[in-house]
Amino acid sequence: MAHSDLNQRDPLDDFEHRQVTLQGKTKLVFVAGQGPAVIVMTEMPGISPHVARFARWVRDAGFTVWMPHLFGDPGRPLSTGYALSSMLKGCVSAEFRAFASNASSPVTQWLRALAAHAHPLCGGKGVGAIGMCFTGNFALSMMLEPAMLAPVLSQPSLPLLNQAGMHIAPEELQAVKERMERDDLTVLAYRFEGDAFCRAARFTAYQQALGDRFQGRVLPDGCANPDAPMKNPHSVVTLHLIDEEGQPTRKAVDEILGFFKTRLG
Numbered sequence: 001m002a003h004s005d006l007n008q009r010d011p012l013d014d015f016e017h018r019q020v021t022l023q024g025k026t027k028l029v030f031v032a033g034q035g036p037a038v039i040v041m042t043e044m045p046g047i048s049p050h051v052a053r054f055a056r057w058v059r060d061a062g063f064t065v066w067m068p069h070l071f072g073d074p075g076r077p078l079s080t081g082y083a084l085s086s087m088l089k090g091c092v093s094a095e096f097r098a099f100a101s102n103a104s105s106p107v108t109q110w111l112r113a114l115a116a117h118a119h120p121l122c123g124g125k126g127v128g129a130i131g132m133c134f135t136g137n138f139a140l141s142m143m144l145e146p147a148m149l150a151p152v153l154s155q156p157s158l159p160l161l162n163q164a165g166m167h168i169a170p171e172e173l174q175a176v177k178e179r180m181e182r183d184d185l186t187v188l189a190y191r192f193e194g195d196a197f198c199r200a201a202r203f204t205a206y207q208q209a210l211g212d213r214f215q216g217r218v219l220p221d222g223c224a225n226p227d228a229p230m231k232n233p234h235s236v237v238t239l240h241l242i243d244e245e246g247q248p249t250r251k252a253v254d255e256i257l258g259f260f261k262t263r264l265g
Helices: 049-060 080-092 107-122 138-144 170-183 200-213 248-264
Strands: 016-022 025-033 037-040 064-068 127-132 148-154 187-192 214-219
Touching: 016 107, 025 049, 025 107, 037 049, 037 107, 049 064, 049 248, 064 107, 107 127, 107 138, 127 138, 127 248, 138 148, 138 170, 138 187, 148 248, 170 200, 187 200, 187 248, 200 214, 214 248
Parallel strands: 037 064, 037 127, 127 148, 148 187, 187 214
Antiparallel strands: 016 025, 025 064
């Protein structure tokens, strides 16, 4: 049964809990649905009820969701102390390079392997992926995996402390650009106009690097959920989403689902 109270712990009991071993590393992955695979990568502080809600929308749209546990406490709702603790752990983890510009986090290699693993199990033309905040750039690095066809970057926030930085190694970025040109692919990206963690300079950098293969969407701050506990407009498809027809954030979700359907169906 779908979880409804976003302020309470989500048991995630409508997801299968799988231990997936790839490249010698085992991670817990929450899997649900049928159809082509879509990898949902959580924002900080972890797989919150808001992130799980988005994953269920992807599942209900006709996809198999693969949601890896990368940090935090799965199902735990947001709180300030929890967010700070999870962020600190992420910043010092060897799997992430939170402050590195022109470098890719090592965990993206495992995530590419997950895409390659999921594709033959789920079928379809290929695999989609969405990263959010701390993982926001990862879907672009995952394009080095041939099965990946539909990357989405939601408020990509790394590298920290460099507003115009790109969190991908230059040789990987060039290879991704060449592949996108060769296979006629695009990447969708979303941010709020006044987001303090994902500034306009980052979208400009990606636009300059990828040209019209990068399709950035900038939402007005006024369409962010005013009741969200985090006042900085940031989480487009989760915390700051207003789940009402016609709302820009809900339209963003619908566009993402349509993107997955077009590329993977």
